[in-house]
Amino acid sequence: MDATSKPHNIPPVMALYAEKHNIFQLMQSLMEALLVYQPEDPIDFMIAHLMKNNDEVPRIFVLGPPASGKTTIARWICKHLSATYLCPQELVQSMLLRRAREAMASESEDEKIPNELWVALLEERLNDMDCVKLGWVLDGFPETRKQALLLQSVGIAPRHVVVLYAPDTVLVERNLGKLLDPLTLEVYHTTFDWPIDFTVQKRLVRPEGISEQATAKRLLESHRNIPGIIQTYQESHKAINADQPCVDVFAQALNFVLSCPCSDAPFTPRVLLLGPPGCGKNLQAALLAQKYGIVNVFFGDLLREKVAANTAVGDLIKPFFESGYPVSDSIALSVLKNRLAQKDCLTYGWVLHGFPHDVDQADLFKHMGFEPNRVFFLNLPTEVAMQRISQRATDPVSGERYHTIFKPPTEEEVHRRLRRNPKDAPRKVETKADFYSRQVTGLEEYYEDGIFLNADQDPYTIFEYIESCLVKPLPVMRA
Template identity: 40%
Template sequence: MDATVRPLRIPPEMAIYAEKHDIFHLVQTLVRNVMVDKPEDPIQYLINFLKRDRFDGKFLLLLFISVFYRTNIPFGLSITPYRMCQTLALSFNSFLTVMLEAPDVVLIERSLGQRIDPVTGDVYHVTFMWPESEEVAQRLETPSTLMPADLIAKKLQRFHTEAHALKRTYHSCLKTINADQPHVDVFSQVLNYVRTPRHSASPYTPRILLFGPPGSGKSLQAKLIAQKYGIVNICCGELLKAVSADESHMGELIKPYLESEQQVPSSIVLRILTERLSRMDCTTRGWVLHGFPQDVEQAEELQESNFIPNRVFFLEITDDIAIERVTLRGVDPVTGEWYHSIYKPVPGPEVQARLRFNPRHSEAQLLKRLKEYWNHTADLQAFYPQAVHINADQDPHTVFESLESRLVGRLPKILSNQETFES
């Protein structure tokens, strides 16, 4: 093949590395901070920025009305950005945002009931937190900074005016918590929100594996996924046939196996498959693969080649359903249309007369293929413990909806407890 027309291939390690280290987020953070801060010397600014211990800008932003009797959250930043200009500036760096809300009557009661110990400076409340010591209780005073009820009401009105805009600004990362409950419960809810794994905003390339017995609908589901999301549909069997049909060295190598209906050696299949998966369209658009791997050894070889799926599905049907679906279907050699005795009957006797049935679809052959599939399924499921199991004994579009619901969500970016508290 002329080197000038040879397909451009991108090493799979590049995509894996970018996703593992969240390169998209890193670049986005650098560009965002440069555009917000507008330094005179952008290069030196970026150098200094990268020298920081942490530069991902993760912190907790608490939105509240300052008359709250609120718990101290021992991490992050507590601030009340009333005006939208403050909010927009902060929103560039805020990843986790919590808004504490409570009825106005509760807030006013909390504010007016505050008392302070002039000796220690500790703050108490006549209803919610009265000191156990009678001596301390005797010396409590009303804080000199305590606002009258009418001023508190004005401040609440101002907060409510800005609250809608604040929620709209932080809608993608906002958690609203009812503060009219014990502070321990408020803290627990905030902590749970912080510890919840965040979904990375980084784009990811779908790398999908479909497993399933014959007749489970792998080819159809792969076709539907590829059509809707523009990713590359790779059927291992069809790929081998296409390679065999060309005049390449690899095509001549596998042709005898296909003509004699023997299994192509895994090493050759892997070479053909990795060559296809490394092309530009698969690297940039993603791929959905079915027909390979067929056992754990092939799965390990695929992973060692750095083609690691980020979505794995097992389409599940019983053997009886598989036999019904496969053995009763035939093809019209004139039109190439497939028909099924139950699900898609032939339109007339003329088509019925010329219908052809694949010998591999006989019940005896199918039972052998099913036995081979089930012999390796348990090991493959153990190899891919995060795989999703889909009931394929349903309408094809219902099956597709089940698959799609697990495709559209972003991959979760798991944070350890240490990372969470340091953020």
């Protein structure tokens, strides 16, 4: 394919297949793995990598100073994502790891475990089937930039790095109140997290190394090391203030780890806006077209253009307009297919509104080869739609549009000559809204990945949300 001869006439089905099966991301993942591990037999290595089928599993670091809540957040994330929980202490005590005895010997002699040994333990643990298939959340490691760089050198790279922070006074207070259950190793707090079970209460002990002086020393060490770790994971970290309710910290952390990093994959927007009359589809489509250069395709205008141009297709459409009946699906789809197959739509993408009206049309549209990759449902109560549409009017002299409530004319002369479109009559608006309400449930089930929006708010707030779903990948939904 000649890269200089753009736009390329790529069949739409190719783009649909590539997006549906994440072909670009798959190739990118394979290339990254090849460059990291540099296997002698690349083909066998790629086959083994594909058979793991774990490119989307969680790979998360949870970092922060002492008493910032790392363990709690890491365990909650594991529970929510069904991932494997890992921490340095469990690595050392695991008798299934070949070099765990070596690490325990270093600890028993009050020696610092070498960084290379930490990395070897973690590398071996991550090759276990639970980590490979379910993903993992690592609590409190790496502790230094050197450890982070060593992890990178052996190919251990997290997809998300959660960094917790809080004022030192808060952290010292939290740490001094810690108590440990020696049986389950669960951490409790005298003020914030006291166990309900009386048996657990009786066996709680005070952990070693949590005096005020020891805590201050660990905080100082953490403050020295955290900036270097953040620099290592500059593109994949999020700092979260831990000086707030734990559920709020968890909500922010979960929202982050469910997000997908921005992809370099080619993306052609194919946006479908669905909603009742008056929900603002026209405005949102115009805003998207203006900012991103995608083609604004209003189905009703397409049909009217064909009739106005006196084309053969227009002659077929005209009787439907005169009788007030919907245009037949075969004619409608033919007109729509011809428009979406043009080079501007294939090159820059499109935003479609006014079609489909029901599940049958949606299914025919899909089999035509122009499946949307973002579907937005703009929900609006019927009474609000009536207020928006039935009270709007146009000045036939200036062409200016007014609204009785939101934009009334300031001059009496303009007010007298305002004209309302017969289509905006309350009865007709109510009929259209009722038709949409009967069809929307089926459409919502058909477009199961649809995004739902409250259209009864500022239009630019709605646009910002639509925009965020276009420029960033959608969150990964895991069972």
